[in-house]
Amino acid sequence: MQFRDLLHETYAALTANKTRTTLTVLGIVIGIASVIIMLSIGQGAQNSIQSSINSLGSNVLTVTPGGGGNQPGGVSSGSGSGKSLTLDDAEAIEQKVPLIDKVAPESSGRFQVVAGSKNTNTTVTGTVPAYKDIKALEMEIGVFITDAQARNFGKVAVLGPTVRDDLFGNNSNPVGKKVKINSNTYTVTGVTKSKGGSGFSNPDDMVIVPLSTAMQYLSGGDSVSGITVTTLRTEDLEAVEEGISDLLLDRHNIKDLDPDLADFNILNLADISSAASSITSIFTLLLGSVAGISLLVGGIGIMNMMLTTVRERTREIGLRKAIGAERSDISNQFLLESVIITSIGGIIGIVLGIGVSLLVTLSGVLTTSVSFFSVALAFGVSALIGVGFGYYPAKKASKLNPIEALRYE
Numbered sequence: 223m224q225f226r227d228l229l230h231e232t233y234a235a236l237t238a239n240k241t242r243t244t245l246t247v248l249g250i251v252i253g254i255a256s257v258i259i260m261l262s263i264g265q266g267a268q269n270s271i272q273s274s275i276n277s278l279g280s281n282v283l284t285v286t287p288g289g290g291g292n293q294p295g296g297v298s299s300g301s302g303s304g305k306s307l308t309l310d311d312a313e314a315i316e317q318k319v320p321l322i323d324k325v326a327p328e329s330s331g332r333f334q335v336v337a338g339s340k341n342t343n344t345t346v347t348g349t350v351p352a353y354k355d356i357k358a359l360e361m362e363i364g365v366f367i368t369d370a371q372a373r374n375f376g377k378v379a380v381l382g383p384t385v386r387d388d389l390f391g392n393n394s395n396p397v398g399k400k401v402k403i404n405s406n407t408y409t410v411t412g413v414t415k416s417k418g419g420s421g422f423s424n425p426d427d428m429v430i431v432p433l434s435t436a437m438q439y440l441s442g443g444d445s446v447s448g449i450t451v452t453t454l455r456t457e458d459l460e461a462v463e464e465g466i467s468d469l470l471l472d473r474h475n476i477k478d479l480d481p482d483l484a485d486f487n488i489l490n491l492a493d494i495s496s497a498a499s500s501i502t503s504i505f506t507l508l509l510g511s512v513a514g515i516s517l518l519v520g521g522i523g524i525m526n527m528m529l530t531t532v533r534e535r536t537r538e539i540g541l542r543k544a545i546g547a548e549r550s551d552i553s554n555q556f557l558l559e560s561v562i563i564t565s566i567g568g569i570i571g572i573v574l575g576i577g578v579s580l581l582v583t584l585s586g587v588l589t590t591s592v593s594f595f596s597v598a599l600a601f602g603v604s605a606l607i608g609v610g611f612g613y614y615p616a617k618k619a620s621k622l623n624p625i626e627a628l629r630y631e
Contacts, residue, residue, distance in 0.1 A: 232558050235531065246520075246527045247567040250607070253517030254571025254600045255578065260513040261596035262579040264506025266589045271498050281323075281456045282356065283463055284489040285315075285449040285470070305445035306485035309437070311470060312449045319451075319465040321458040326353040327446040329436045335429055336402040337389035344385050346403055346429045348436020356450050359425060364397040364412025372432040377439075379408040383416045384427040403429070406439050463488050510596075514603070520567070521607035524560055528615035532556065539619055553620035560612020561605070568604035572597055 236243045287306040312327035328349040335342055353359075354366045362383065371378050379401055381389070390396040396410045408431060416426050437444060453462045466488060476483050532539070539552055576597070579590040 229558075231555055232562060235555075235559055236562065242527060242530075243563065246523050247563055247570070249520035249523040250517070250564050250567025250604055251571040251574060253513070253520040254568050254604050255575035256513035256516045257510060257600040257603070258572065258575025258592065258596050259578050259582075259590075260509035261506060261599075262575070262590040262592045263582070263588060264502065264509045265591040265593055265596070266583075268499065268502035268506060269591050270589055271502055281453045281459060282491045283451045283453070283459065283466065284491070285311075285451065285466060286487050286489070287445075287447070287485065288487055305443070306474065307446050307449060307470075309433070309444045309446055311473060312446060314469060314473060315449065315451060315466055318469055319462060321454055321462050321465075323452040323454045324352040324356050326350050326356045326450045327433060328353065328448050328450070329433060329441045329445070330447045331441060333403050333429075333440065335385065335389065337396075337399065340389050342385060342388040344382075344388075344427050344429060345424075346431060346436070346440060348431050348433040348440065350433050353430070353450070356452050357425060359417070360415040362413045362415045363395055364410070366412060367430065367432050372434055375434045375438050376432050377406060377408045377435060378411045378431065379403070380412045380414060380430040381410055382414055382424070382426040382428040382430075384424075385429055386413045401429070403431075404440055459490055463490060510599075517600075517603055517607060521611040524563060524607065525611040525615060527563075528556060528560055528612055529618070531559070532615050532619045549620040553616040556616035556619050557609070557612050560616070561608040564604045564608030564612075568601045571604070572601060575600070 285307065307327075309327055312325055316322060316325040326349055328347050330345055330347040332343060333346045335344055335346070347353075349367075350372050351367055351369055359366070364380070366380055367376070367378060370376070381396065381401075386394065386396055389401065390399065395413075397412060399410050400407050401410060402408070414425060414430075431440075433446075451462065451466065453459055467484070470486055471484060474485055476485070542552065543549075576592050579592050582588055583590050
């Protein structure tokens, strides 16, 4: 049988029952589209998390109070709790630990911030000028806090864009205006550019004041809620982490310099990035596996259709074999029908999957990432399904005895 004749017979067979063919194609479309959409969502989430961590810097260490050590009175403190870190600790780290680039102690808490008749409850962070470079903050309007303001208890404030919008209106210029925090008045000197994010340390929803001012008027005492450190090079992270740990264990009189008794924690963003990447990869694999089930169901649908077709066309198969059709001619026709169904479904599914992924991105709900790998994987699997699930019905059709087939009712 010539290939042109084979195509003609295949077209006639598929269009003989359009509804059944369409539903079978639809199963493949849904499976392929699901794989692409799920993988693009997983990849997009992975890229977003990785980008958020990388925006903090790959050479950043964060020291927080709490840990395995016992606070006075025998009460164990959790991560980020207690008052085990002080401004003196931050100064000692900056002066005594080599390979350090910048150090930024901070004192943070939730406060009511008032401007005229409007108010908002947000994070107020007291810190030093180096905080801007460490956190990669950029100014949208005005200037960041200065060394002079940090030394002289300056009552100035830098607003995140969310706080600015809540207090003064969207995209307004509040520089020079006043805000009240804890009964004290502060002059706004600038607004940072939006970085996105959420949670307690989201810079968009934050007010930044000089550390000296925060300690004097907000938190009291000399304890800090955290110390952020950057190294000169990423490869220096482990050495600096070890140096900070040894220094603080010694300063806090931890017995035998045992890290298990430490009243502080050191977070290495490189380790966090690696762990996050591993978790999101598993998440992406899980989403892809769930979507793959749809493809499997679509493949079973193809096999079911082809087996039904073989049964309905038994007399036709017998007649063809009786007039000289080879077994390969019969099997090739049914196999081609299966491949064409999956190919059509695969192409439509790829277009649909990419389209839905782009719509999700445009909606702003989540930034998806469609990769060539996900498209190639989806189409490759659909091709395998076409061959794999079409092979058995095609083989069954080719093995029919022509005499018995002609007698089939």
